[in-house]
Amino acid sequence: MTQVGTADNPLRVAIVGAGPAGFYAAEALFKRKELVVEVDMFDKLPTPFGLVRAGVAPDHLKIKSVTKVFEKVADRPNFRFFGNVELGRDIAVADLRHYYHQIVYTTGAQTDRYLNIPGGDLPGSHAATEFVAWYNGHPEYRDFEFDLSQEHVVVVGIGNVAVDVCRILCRTQEELMGTDIAEHAMEALRHSKVKTVTMLGRRGPAQAAFTAPEAKELGEMADCDLIIYPEEAELDPLSQQALAEADRGTLRTVELIQEYARREPAGKSCQLIIRFLVSPTELFAGEDGRVSRMQVVKNELYATEYGTMRPRATDQHEEIPAGLVFRSIGYTGVPLSDVPFNEKWGVILNEDGRVIDPDTGSHRVGEYTAGWIKRGATGVIGTNKPDSVETVDKMMADLAKGVLLQPEKPSVAAAEAFIAECQSCYVTFADWRKLDELELARGAECGRPRLKFARVEEMLAVLGK
Amino acid sequence: MKVNTILSTRRSNVVTIEPDKTLRDVVLLLVQHQIGALVVVDAGGNLQGIISERDVIRAAAVHADPFALKVHEVMTRNVVVGVPQDDLWVVAHIMTERRFRHVPIVDDGKLIGIISIGDIMKVQRDAYQGELDTLEMQLLSDA
Numbered sequence: 001m002t003q004v005g006t007a008d009n010p011l012r013v014a015i016v017g018a019g020p021a022g023f024y025a026a027e028a029l030f031k032r033k034e035l036v037v038e039v040d041m042f043d044k045l046p047t048p049f050g051l052v053r054a055g056v057a058p059d060h061l062k063i064k065s066v067t068k069v070f071e072k073v074a075d076r077p078n079f080r081f082f083g084n085v086e087l088g089r090d091i092a093v094a095d096l097r098h099y100y101h102q103i104v105y106t107t108g109a110q111t112d113r114y115l116n117i118p119g120g121d122l123p124g125s126h127a128a129t130e131f132v133a134w135y136n137g138h139p140e141y142r143d144f145e146f147d148l149s150q151e152h153v154v155v156v157g158i159g160n161v162a163v164d165v166c167r168i169l170c171r172t173q174e175e176l177m178g179t180d181i182a183e184h185a186m187e188a189l190r191h192s193k194v195k196t197v198t199m200l201g202r203r204g205p206a207q208a209a210f211t212a213p214e215a216k217e218l219g220e221m222a223d224c225d226l227i228i229y230p231e232e233a234e235l236d237p238l239s240q241q242a243l244a245e246a247d248r249g250t251l252r253t254v255e256l257i258q259e260y261a262r263r264e265p266a267g268k269s270c271q272l273i274i275r276f277l278v279s280p281t282e283l284f285a286g287e288d289g290r291v292s293r294m295q296v297v298k299n300e301l302y303a304t305e306y307g308t309m310r311p312r313a314t315d316q317h318e319e320i321p322a323g324l325v326f327r328s329i330g331y332t333g334v335p336l337s338d339v340p341f342n343e344k345w346g347v348i349l350n351e352d353g354r355v356i357d358p359d360t361g362s363h364r365v366g367e368y369t370a371g372w373i374k375r376g377a378t379g380v381i382g383t384n385k386p387d388s389v390e391t392v393d394k395m396m397a398d399l400a401k402g403v404l405l406q407p408e409k410p411s412v413a414a415a416e417a418f419i420a421e422c423q424s425c426y427v428t429f430a431d432w433r434k435l436d437e438l439e440l441a442r443g444a445e446c447g448r449p450r451l452k453f454a455r456v457e458e459m460l461a462v463l464g465k
Numbered sequence: 466m467k468v469n470t471i472l473s474t475r476r477s478n479v480v481t482i483e484p485d486k487t488l489r490d491v492v493l494l495l496v497q498h499q500i501g502a503l504v505v506v507d508a509g510g511n512l513q514g515i516i517s518e519r520d521v522i523r524a525a526a527v528h529a530d531p532f533a534l535k536v537h538e539v540m541t542r543n544v545v546v547g548v549p550q551d552d553l554w555v556v557a558h559i560m561t562e563r564r565f566r567h568v569p570i571v572d573d574g575k576l577i578g579i580i581s582i583g584d585i586m587k588v589q590r591d592a593y594q595g596e597l598d599t600l601e602m603q604l605l606s607d608a
Binding site for chain 1: 466467469470472473474475476478549551555558590591592594595596597598599602603606
């Protein structure tokens with residue numbers, strides 16, 4: 001047998017998950033000089049691009065332009081996309097071993113951590129990621145229901161997902177027209193009765209997880225007053241001290257927060273209230289059994305022995321109205337069938353991208369991971385690029401040593417035939433391009449940038465599958 | 466970014482040494498595992514200190530036969546430890562200010578890892594590279 005990675009015997013790689021980490025890994029493989037590689041990318045959805053499509057806020061269209069980079073990768077002759085094919089449902093890891101030398105898991109972090117307080121799971125209390133997936137047209141969340149007849153919404157958390165959720169709840173229909181928000185979400189928001197959205201940060205303004213541009217955007221919404229209580233915008237002595245060494249971005253964020261705290265409300269229809277140094281302690285149900293109020297506790301900051309600022313609860317409590325609650329306290333990964341997983345951190349067990357077998361402590365031959373399911377949900381889209389490159393470096397080192405899976409049928413035709421057997425309605429990249437064109441055309445008809453298909457059956461039907 | 470970002474792509478085992486071992490044992494372990502410091506634990510696994518390349522060099526400068534010295538004679542006893550939820554940039558700041566290069570990480574009182582200033586540099590480099598790439602791409606998409 002000739003050496004793997006040559007024209008006679010190309011390296012065959014399966015990438016599971018068509019989000020940024022998967023595409024960056026494929027790109028890094030194709031960039032390797034003198035390597036002949038065939039990449040087959042799988043996704044459980046018929047559509048590629050992972051959180052760029054289902055996570056990035058619909059009013060942040062510019063961020064989605066990264067898909068152009070991914071499309072270039074998909075244009076490579078040795079790249080194939082198998083959408084609507086799910087690991088664990090349609091195919092198993094054991095199957096992949098028959099057709100590929102290396103497997104890379106890039107399935108991302110798909111769910112929110114649990115809000116571990118009494119009443120945390122009352123009806124009306126949701127994971128923010130579910131709401132995000134719903135308004136972005138993720139088919140698995142298409143039929144979720146969020147009670148937008150409530151006047152008071154509370155969003156727990158102050159990171160970028162929380163900020164996105166607040167913006168979408170507070171935007172006007174005119175503002176949403178310029179976005180690619182899913183039509184069912186647009187329709188539901190059209191009838192929204194939401195009057196106040198309260199975002200809860202457990203630490204202070206100097207530790208806010210959102211960036212200055214995000215804060216600026218919150219203060220510039222068409223029909224929403226941004227309210228910050230002056231007493232909560234003030235910095236405690238520890239934060240003041242920390243700010244002296246902070247970067248420019250943090251300084252600008254704090255400046256903006258303090259500027260907003262001095263603003264008088266302009267009497268707009270909706271209010272977004274950003275609270276600092278508060279944590280939820282309990283959710284209470286109303287007569288209908290749904291969440292109606294939230295108890296919060298005021299926090300104070302203290303410095304640990306070596307300088308980290310942590311919040312701790314005081315004895316001051318208050319209750320705030322909360323007819324709808326979203327928790328946004330960090331994404332976590334979902335385990336894949338037959339892939340070792342670290343439950344505590346929500347990542348695949350790995351060492352620099354090589355999957356580790358928990359029983360032997362050694363690497364699982366030919367299995368790798370990249371992106372959020374490798375390192376946890378952190379960084380921007382581009383952070384996945386160096387992360388995927390690191391994993392590909394390990395893959396190449398193992399290839400050089402001949403540490404690979406030994407597939408019995410390492411060919412495109414054999415893999416394609418097998419996949420068609422397991423999932424006859426698989427979606428190719430050419431199919432996706434058709435869906436893409438159709439979505440853009442549907443959007444253009446009603447003056448929107450894109451009108452997404454939000455059901456798998458609908459997508460397959462228009463593709464004639 | 467949190468400390469566990471680094472630990473999530475690591476094996477869970479930490480290379481440790483007991484206080485009554487010699488500096489010769491230390492050097493062998495450092496070379497074998499290609500690392501710069503060892504966490505010192507007693508027989509019960511309790512954290513006793515840390516011993517780094519720098520400690521070995523210092524000992525070698527003043528002792529005729531440094532390799533025969535015991536770990537407990539050379540190790541740093543007052544160790545700054547972190548937890549997985551600690552902010553990475555704050556830990557980096559403390560390491561730079563106080564001039565040490567390794568921080569053991571404990572979770573629920575159990576030693577689960579060790580991070581070095583090199584690990585932090587790598588995460589920081591990747592974070593900046595990622596941001597730069599994302600911004601560049603957005604700027605180009607306007608053109």
